[in-house]
Amino acid sequence: MAMTETHYTLPRAEFDRPVKILIVVAPYYKDIADALVSGARAEIEAAGGFHETVEVPGALEIPTAIGIAERLSDFDGYVALGCVIRGETTHYDTVCNDSSRGITLLGLQGLCIGNGILTVENFDQAQVRAEVAGQNKGGGAAAAALHLVALARRWGGARKGVGFVPARDEIQIAGASRGKDTA
Template sequence: MTEYLGTFNGSKLKIAIIVARFNDLVTKRLLDGAFQTLAQNGVSKEDIDIYWVPGAFEIPRVAQKISQKGNVDGIITLGAVVRGETSHYESVCSGVTSGIAQIALEGKVPVMFGVLMTENMEQALNRAGGKAGNKGSECATGLLEMIDIEQTIDRE
């Protein structure tokens, strides 16, 4: 039996982070968590490109373009969709989830899903450095692990 476990060594990696500006009280905290975690694991700040998009719905389009270019080792997507008074929430959540999932499967590099979908702002803030940790940071460690696993597979 052979077992593969990715490492968190980010040296010499180029990372793209796509961040939604909408609900930036939350997304800036997610970005801080991702950025700090990448830096703590050896990714140089010069090797991190941050792309700000208007909202979560626009994330898949930019992720697709970045993945197609193939000049990064991985992509982190960060956003916050908070339920409001209309059915818009379901449409945005569905579109973002489907779009990012498609890119993760068909793209050239690993993509981590860090778009929060919460019932209220308190839940979002709790997941952006509050009681429930920081999902941006979790995406960063997950991405480093996925990059390492995929590179191992490619070498075999």
């Protein structure tokens, strides 16, 4: 059982200027979601960061919300939180695989995301993993996002956009490259 194993945990990420993290949570199992969010918030605050939390209907909507936030806001990183408990149908497999795939694809585009979407067999497993005094997977997901933000800052700083540049930004970029003020 995982509770008896020893795992190495990286030291907390440190920053010279505060980070701003968006926590995206699917509160389908509200008690589990609340525990995950508590752990994530505590970890972000311990690193001197700021956070905002938004709720989405389910785990499948988490990657979409993160993609929208990346295009339209100024967050340094993201924490994806939720819980998927196996049921009687294959819907579990679809939700687990597709939410994870969506987060992975966003990460491969350069977004700093900690994935704390629990995929478990039953509610008891979810409780053990979500509790701040237990496995604290919400805090672990926040720590992962913070470590990725630290790497992004170390290797190159700010970047914007996922997949496309909105037309209004293209006009400003084009005008700036010709030395014209488009504002």
